[in-house]
Amino acid sequence: MSTEAAQFGKQVFEDLNIDYETAYKNNPFKKACVREAISLLKPGSRVLDVGRGTGVPIAAMLAEAGMEVTGIDIAPKMIEIARSEVKGRFLVADCLEYEPEGNFDAVFIIYSQLSLSYADVHAMVFRLAKSLSPGGVMCVGQDAADLHVPADDPHWDETHTYAEDFNLPFWGKPFKTLLLTRQGQQDFLTSMGLEIVSETFGFFQPDNPACGQEHQQYVIAQRRKGDPLSPPKPLPKGGLRG
Numbered sequence: 749m750s751t752e753a754a755q756f757g758k759q760v761f762e763d764l765n766i767d768y769e770t771a772y773k774n775n776p777f778k779k780a781c782v783r784e785a786i787s788l789l790k791p792g793s794r795v796l797d798v799g800r801g802t803g804v805p806i807a808a809m810l811a812e813a814g815m816e817v818t819g820i821d822i823a824p825k826m827i828e829i830a831r832s833e834v835k836g837r838f839l840v841a842d843c844l845e846y847e848p849e850g851n852f853d854a855v856f857i858i859y860s861q862l863s864l865s866y867a868d869v870h871a872m873v874f875r876l877a878k879s880l881s882p883g884g885v886m887c888v889g890q891d892a893a894d895l896h897v898p899a900d901d902p903h904w905d906e907t908h909t910y911a912e913d914f915n916l917p918f919w920g921k922p923f924k925t926l927l928l929t930r931q932g933q934q935d936f937l938t939s940m941g942l943e944i945v946s947e948t949f950g951f952f953q954p955d956n957p958a959c960g961q962e963h964q965q966y967v968i969a970q971r972r973k974g975d976p977l978s979p980p981k982p983l984p985k986g987g988l989r990g
Contacts, residue, residue: 769802769829771956777948778858778889781966782806784946785854785887786813788970793853796820798843798876799860803830806856811835815854820846843872848879855880858889858966862925866905866912867984869926874979877940882974886942891916892949892965893927907982909935920958930965939981942969 772778782805789795791814797807800819807819807830817836820843821827830838839846843860855876861869877886893911897903903911909932915922928936934944945968953961971977979988 769804771954771959773804774955775952777950777952777964777966779805781887781889781968782809785885785968788885789815789853792816795854796852797856800830801826803834806858807836808834844868848876851881852879853881853884856887858887864926866910866926867989870980870984871989874940877977880971882971885968885970886937887968888933889964889966890933891927891963892930894929895963896927909982917960933965933967936980937967937969940977941975943972945970
């Protein structure tokens with residue numbers, strides 16, 4: 749079920765559209781993550797790009813490598829641009845409601861979870877992880893909490909794994925954001941039964957004067973076998989959703 753936070757994120761990115769693409773399309777850390785994921789996949793692999801925006805650079809790189817790309821985004825303007833720029837199937841869809849059709853060989857969740865609650869992200873990531881084929885990979889990108897959120901900040905959960913509704917500057921304005929720690933992001937993925945392939949961290953300056961430097965983490969995790977996955981930990985307050 750779509751939430752107020754998801755609708756807020758829709759409005760933010762609907763308004764930015766091509767400006768967002770321009771500011772972030774040359775991110776070397778994001779591109780390196782996608783290249784590594786491509787190296788783990790066969791041409792023609794079925795891949796899902798979540799919160800895809802205009803499709804540049806992630807979906808474009810995947811399509812150019814011969815992947816069968818499905819991209820979803822809640823913002824119609826973003827999808828309109830993606831359809832005009834990138835080869836693939838692009839759908840206007842809320843990631844909190846999207847139900848995968850069949851299995852995917854890779855799922856990319858790159859900075860598409862920021863405005864959501866931990867409970868929403870927990871349910872969404874678990875649902876999409878279960879769609880991974882054996883050997884499939886999940887790629888996650890975020891600003892890690894470690895360098896943003898003070899240790900005594902009240903937005904931390906009791907396990908000190910994540911902080912939600914933390915005001916992180918975005919485009920020069922406060923943006924209520926969900927952040928996991930660097931280790932917490934890796935533990936979140938492995939607790940489902942995935943294995944970490946790689947983790948990178950770097951400082952990126954978007955190409956826009958309104959944007960500040962970002963502390964970016966990219967993690968690639970693989971579903972080695974077809975065994976059932978477990979709900980990621982920590983569990984959200986109030987238990988599982990969906």
